[in-house]
Amino acid sequence: MSKKRQRHRQSCNTNPGNTTPASNSPPTKNSPPDSDKTFTRISTKKLPAFPNAVSTKPKTFVQGGGGKRKRWECKSFIYEEDTETGNVEKYRKSDKKHIGEFDPMTGEQTKPPNRKRKLKD
Structure with missing residues (x-):
């Protein structure tokens, strides 16, 4: 590997300024862009804010791969998880x-x- 390519690789892998990652593991596609913002993934079958919503079969693919978005439905609405913001x-x-x-x-x-934005069912 050339020295120029090595320098480029090193510059791409370093954090600018005094910022440090929140954990020792590298960031993933689903991690928020700003390490100061933290969110919890929705891991329940029910949504606390929408008690009538029931977990259903996921249908919409996550952008960039990684499976399908969690989905809940109630009488007149469909709710889907946004993995970037939680x-x-x-x-x-x-x-x-x-x-x-x-x-x-x-x-x-x-x-x-x-x-x-519109669902494609």
Whole structure:
């Protein structure tokens, strides 16, 4: 390997400034972009903020590979886990349009609806 390539590899693998990773393990695709922000993955069959939502079979693929997104359904809405932020995306069941992003523990809306986003069932 050439010296130029070795320097490039070393510069790509180092952290800029005084930032250090949160743990000794390298970051994964599902880790949040900012190490200061921490979130808990949704590991329950029920969503605390949406008690009527029931866990169902996952259908939507995770962008960049890695399986399918966890999914919950209730009478008129579909909820899917956002693995980047740890929040839940909410969609209308009738027309599959995006309602917004919500905190799974409190139910507070964290992002507004994205009109371009729609489920492909």
